[in-house]
Amino acid sequence: MPSHAPRLSRRALGGAAVATVAAAGVGSTARAAQAAEPRETPFKAATGRRSRRPNILFILGDDLGWADLSSYGAPHIRTPHLDRLARQGVRFTDAYSGSATCSPTRFSLYTGRYPGRTKGGLAEPIADRSVGLDPNHPTLASLLRDAGYATALIGKWHCGYLPDYAPTKSGWDEFFGNFGGALEYYSKLGLGGEYDLYEGDAEYKDLRYYTRIVTERASEYVKRDHGDKPWLLNLNFTTPHWPWIADGDEEASAEVVRRIEAGDKRALFHDDGGSVEKYTEMVQDLDRSIGQVLAALKESGQEEDTLVFFASDNGGERFSYNWPLSGNKSSLQEGGIRVPTIVRWPARIGGGQVSHEPVFTPDWTATLLEVGGARPDRAYPLDGTSLAGYLLRGERLPERELFWRVRGERAVRRGDWKYYRGTGGTDQLFDLAADRREQADRAADEPELLAELKAAWERTDAELLPYPS
Structure with a gap:
């Protein structure tokens, strides 16, 4: 599967300059709240040393x-x-x-x-x-x-x-x-x-x-x-x-x-x-x-x-x-x-x-x-x-x-996209980067992606135990 850059940011502390920004970094659902936070590829210890097993x-x-x-x-x-x-x-x-x-x-x-x-x-x-x-x-x-x-x-x-x-x-x-x-x-x-x-x-x-x-x-x-x-x-x-x-x-x-x-x-x-x-x-x-x-x-x-x-x-x-x-x-x-x-x-x-x-x-x-x-x-x-x-x-x-299943509901998230079916039985598709409140159903606009994510959910579901009747 293709990979993507880590979606990560570091806040500037005490007015210090922020570390290197990852040019390919793309924000997801918290993008609006974190718009001012640059993205980078750090996760580097401040101490610069290896520890024992934590x-x-x-x-x-x-x-x-x-x-x-x-x-x-x-x-x-x-x-x-x-x-x-x-x-x-x-x-x-x-x-x-x-x-x-x-x-x-x-x-x-x-x-x-x-x-x-x-x-x-x-x-x-x-x-x-x-x-x-x-x-x-x-x-x-x-x-x-x-x-x-x-x-x-x-x-x-x-x-x-x-x-x-x-x-x-x-x-x-x-x-x-x-x-x-x-x-x-x-x-x-x-x-x-x-x-x-x-x-x-x-x-x-x-x-x-x-x-x-x-x-x-x-x-x-x-x-x-x-x-x-x-x-x-x-x-x-x-x-x-x-x-x-x-x-x-x-x-x-x-x-x-x-x-x-x-x-x-x-x-x-x-x-x-x-x-x-x-x-x-x-x-x-x-x-x-x-x-x-x-x-x-x-x-x-x-x-x-x-x-x-x-x-x-x-x-x-x-x-x-x-x-x-x-x-x-x-x-x-x-x-x-x-x-x-x-x-x-x-x-x-x-x-x-x-x-x-x-x-x-x-x-x-x-x-x-x-x-x-x-x-x-x-x-x-x-x-x-x-x-x-x-x-x-x-x-x-x-x-x-990422896969979820509960009685009467199903969901898959891939990147910013989420496939969701609630208790009403309607398949829905949401772009969480633009709509984290899940109100703008994009299913009609992206039928191929909807079908792909629905099939992915069904493949995983087929591996799991069925709910008791």
Whole structure:
């Protein structure tokens, strides 16, 4: 396939001259917002030295929208810690989740493959104990562990329940967190009314606000002496997922708990709760919590040699700020799958950079395996493309298709073009460089391209497991 120049820019810092511009660089969906930012082919470490294999701190927010950070345009939310992380590394404007809901995206991250390649990935999302991540399937954690990493997962798992499924059955040495898709932040009651805070496979009693507990545990982990081993920490916050309960909202918590205990199956969905202001409070708390973990990392002396990754697991929910994107969580419109994404690795990647390259969750699995010196299992080929050459050596990425499938919707992105079919059944084509809101359907103007991308989607779909009837 033909290749194209990296879509990348470096902000001028302190009025300094900007580095060499790549003449062939072409902006994509964030072109309007980044029009003043020249494009180049850098991704060069400021230190100019090679580091050892990095520690990996992989942080996920939960249902955080693409524009919910101030560095992504939120006019009313302040996220200084994540904004600083972006200034110190690379901010991606065209990064996507592996699916439009929680557990399929986690399957795509942990396996590096489309969710539809595994039975558990067909659940959108997992809601019962019938399916999960097969312990025999290689994962990011198991492959890095085999390559000499210490591995831990703190926070939300959402890839199956005990006794058959658990992080410690799939490559993580340690687990502290919740198994389900949501929990009440104080009581730790899950969607079925069950208690859902565990250390390993044993219940762990702590009725403090959940984000505080997760932050504390993660800070302890990054400061721990791991000997000569590099480490992988998957840090999965539930913030800002419903219920809409911020730290200190004990009365609201008690009301949700009362409804759960009375048998209300939708109590955690909090359909009658929340507000833009409450959501803002939760996002800003997430930012402060991540800032605490990053401060602990710096205090430990490992900041230089730790690759920090931040993203959301899918698009935003009902109070999210997604402008100008259309759609929300559960949809394959841009607002359902485009997510804020930041990468920092001081020893190898220079700061102040913005990438406009379309990338998605399985790419990060392939990337982390490469930089961690782990070999994928040939019996389970990856669907992502490693970005290590692009990030570390300024190499060009090949032209390729990013693929998504959820019940009733389909999508493919190639370059600036996106093929989309929603629940109405109409095939549509959008030029995201000119129309990131997906309002100008170009299907009638580009019938050959529409047919080509539709055929590409159908070829990949034919390789995947069918949805159960």
